[in-house]
Amino acid sequence: MPENRYIHGYSARESERLTDQAETLTSLLHDDTRYPAGSRILEAGCGIGAQTVILARNSPGALITSLDISEDSLQRAGEKIRKEGITNVTFRQGDIFRLPFEPASFDHIFVCFVLEHLAEPLRALEQLRPLLKEGGTLTVIEGDHGSAFFHPDNPDARRSIDCLVDLQQRAGGNALIGRELYPLVTDAGYADVRVSPRMVYVDASRPGLVEGFTRLTFTAMVEGVGPEVLKQGLMTREAWERGIAALCRTAAPDGVFCYTFFKATARK
Amino acid sequence: MPENRYIHGYSARESERLTDQAETLTSLLHDDTRYPAGSRILEAGCGIGAQTVILARNSPGALITSLDISEDSLQRAGEKIRKEGITNVTFRQGDIFRLPFEPASFDHIFVCFVLEHLAEPLRALEQLRPLLKEGGTLTVIEGDHGSAFFHPDNPDARRSIDCLVDLQQRAGGNALIGRELYPLVTDAGYADVRVSPRMVYVDASRPGLVEGFTRLTFTAMVEGVGPEVLKQGLMTREAWERGIAALCRTAAPDGVFCYTFFKATARK
Numbered sequence: 155m156p157e158n159r160y161i162h163g164y165s166a167r168e169s170e171r172l173t174d175q176a177e178t179l180t181s182l183l184h185d186d187t188r189y190p191a192g193s194r195i196l197e198a199g200c201g202i203g204a205q206t207v208i209l210a211r212n213s214p215g216a217l218i219t220s221l222d223i224s225e226d227s228l229q230r231a232g233e234k235i236r237k238e239g240i241t242n243v244t245f246r247q248g249d250i251f252r253l254p255f256e257p258a259s260f261d262h263i264f265v266c267f268v269l270e271h272l273a274e275p276l277r278a279l280e281q282l283r284p285l286l287k288e289g290g291t292l293t294v295i296e297g298d299h300g301s302a303f304f305h306p307d308n309p310d311a312r313r314s315i316d317c318l319v320d321l322q323q324r325a326g327g328n329a330l331i332g333r334e335l336y337p338l339v340t341d342a343g344y345a346d347v348r349v350s351p352r353m354v355y356v357d358a359s360r361p362g363l364v365e366g367f368t369r370l371t372f373t374a375m376v377e378g379v380g381p382e383v384l385k386q387g388l389m390t391r392e393a394w395e396r397g398i399a400a401l402c403r404t405a406a407p408d409g410v411f412c413y414t415f416f417k418a419t420a421r422k
Numbered sequence: 423m424p425e426n427r428y429i430h431g432y433s434a435r436e437s438e439r440l441t442d443q444a445e446t447l448t449s450l451l452h453d454d455t456r457y458p459a460g461s462r463i464l465e466a467g468c469g470i471g472a473q474t475v476i477l478a479r480n481s482p483g484a485l486i487t488s489l490d491i492s493e494d495s496l497q498r499a500g501e502k503i504r505k506e507g508i509t510n511v512t513f514r515q516g517d518i519f520r521l522p523f524e525p526a527s528f529d530h531i532f533v534c535f536v537l538e539h540l541a542e543p544l545r546a547l548e549q550l551r552p553l554l555k556e557g558g559t560l561t562v563i564e565g566d567h568g569s570a571f572f573h574p575d576n577p578d579a580r581r582s583i584d585c586l587v588d589l590q591q592r593a594g595g596n597a598l599i600g601r602e603l604y605p606l607v608t609d610a611g612y613a614d615v616r617v618s619p620r621m622v623y624v625d626a627s628r629p630g631l632v633e634g635f636t637r638l639t640f641t642a643m644v645e646g647v648g649p650e651v652l653k654q655g656l657m658t659r660e661a662w663e664r665g666i667a668a669l670c671r672t673a674a675p676d677g678v679f680c681y682t683f684f685k686a687t688a689r690k
Contacts, residue, residue, distance in 0.1 A: 340676070412619065
């Protein structure tokens with residue numbers, strides 16, 4: 155996928171955000187993905203390696219191949235992996251729609267925060283399937299920005315999130331893809347599809363998530379598209395600022411924030 | 423609370439719906455509420471007894487007092503209990519804002535699908551607190567209609583749900599109260615407040631929930647307010663019918679439906 159199709163993921167601040175996000179959400183999203191020693195894993199769309207580090211730590215004996223289309227991202231992912239002393243990851247540059255692998259090359263395929271950026275997520279899943287050995291598994295994790303709700307509720311805050319969804323749609327992606335994982339993975343021909351929602355629920359009794367998720371992950375991500383929202387005239391500056399202030403307000407001691415990720419597993 | 427403040431809960435069809443809802447959601451909402459034998463429990467706002475049956479079955483040795491303001495509801499709750507052969511429940515008519523009990527009468531208080539109907543949920547929680555013995559616990563369960571999202575997404579379906587929220591607000595209630603449980607219970611003076619979201623996630627791999635939740639609980643509940651929505655002109659008949667059709671559509675094999683309940687526990 156060309157870089158200009160990305161709504162987020164490439165600036166330095168964004169890359170910090172993605173790292174924060176990955177560490178805050180690690181157990182919620184990843185703890186139940188552990189691959190056996192010696193198994194061959196394809197991480198399709200590794201980006202700057204935020205999930206790669208977790209994947210490799212949780213399955214230290216697995217042989218992980220992490221693919222991305224962006225040489226720049228791969229370079230940064232490689233630096234991250236080396237810094238962490240991780241040795242079971244090989245990087246490979248390539249396009250998810252022209253995969254540089256033989257059929258049945260992998261025992262398991264892992265796809266995290268990738269389908270949301272693709273105009274043809276179904277075709278991507280279809281293309282990945284032949285790379286699995288018989289009985290091999292697919293794991294997909296995606297967010298869903300339409301799952302966000304919060305207290306105090308606020309129409310400008312809701313509108314600011316809708317802008318993120320609109321921008322991702324204009325770029326050919328789908329920020330509401332989490333809820334669609336079951337039909338997508340099923341339609342792509344996989345068996346035993348099982349989807350589980352993973353809600354991040356944040357109130358003042360969970361200060362790590364107030365900071366790590368509400369502020370540094372979600373609100374930061376919405377704030378990040380501010381210039382584009384104003385440039386495209388999707389909201390007035392005043393309404394946008396009220397929306398961001400209202401999102402920040404949900405991190406106050408009486409605030410609450412909810413967001414749901416979806417994790418699908420299936421067999422070839 | 424006067425009967426005309428209720429948006430749902432009193433018609434025969436509604437009472438069937440509430441029974442269906444209670445049975446489908448039993449384990450998700452109730453399995454972690456078990457009271458010791460001999461403990462004294464107040465169920466504040468038992469309605470027609472849909473939750474009372476579950477409460478009494480899960481804590482067969484507890485002594486449960488179930489309060490409601492409506493004599494008619496209490497009579498039907500009593501019939502249900504007798505039909506089930508349950509003997510550890512006593513019914514009491516009374517107002518949650520003028521509670522007919524001595525201080526420190528109960529070990530535990532249970533409040534389920536009640537606060538959403540009240541104009542003063544905080545005051546209700548405050549009034550209940552003195553009835554607890556020192557160290558006694560409060561358990562509150564509420565839904566949140568703003569937590570609903572689905573695939574395929576549809577603006578008329580979303581609007582039809584917003585109508586439900588609007589009508590409940592006009593009646594003095596709050597259909598978005600689930601997300602507010604943490605600040606409400608905290609502000610009412612309780613300690614050790616812990617809230618956990620309970621998402622009902624429904625796709626075709628869970629046919630019991632497709633029927634029991636998407637169709638018979640949620641869509642039926644929205645359909646139930648159709649006459650009032652049309653009477654008040656909140657939506658045109660055409661838009662309303664499109665909205666209901668779109669909600670039904672989420673029960674198709676490629677549809678997905680998500681709704682979140684919230685459960686709060688706290689100590690006096």
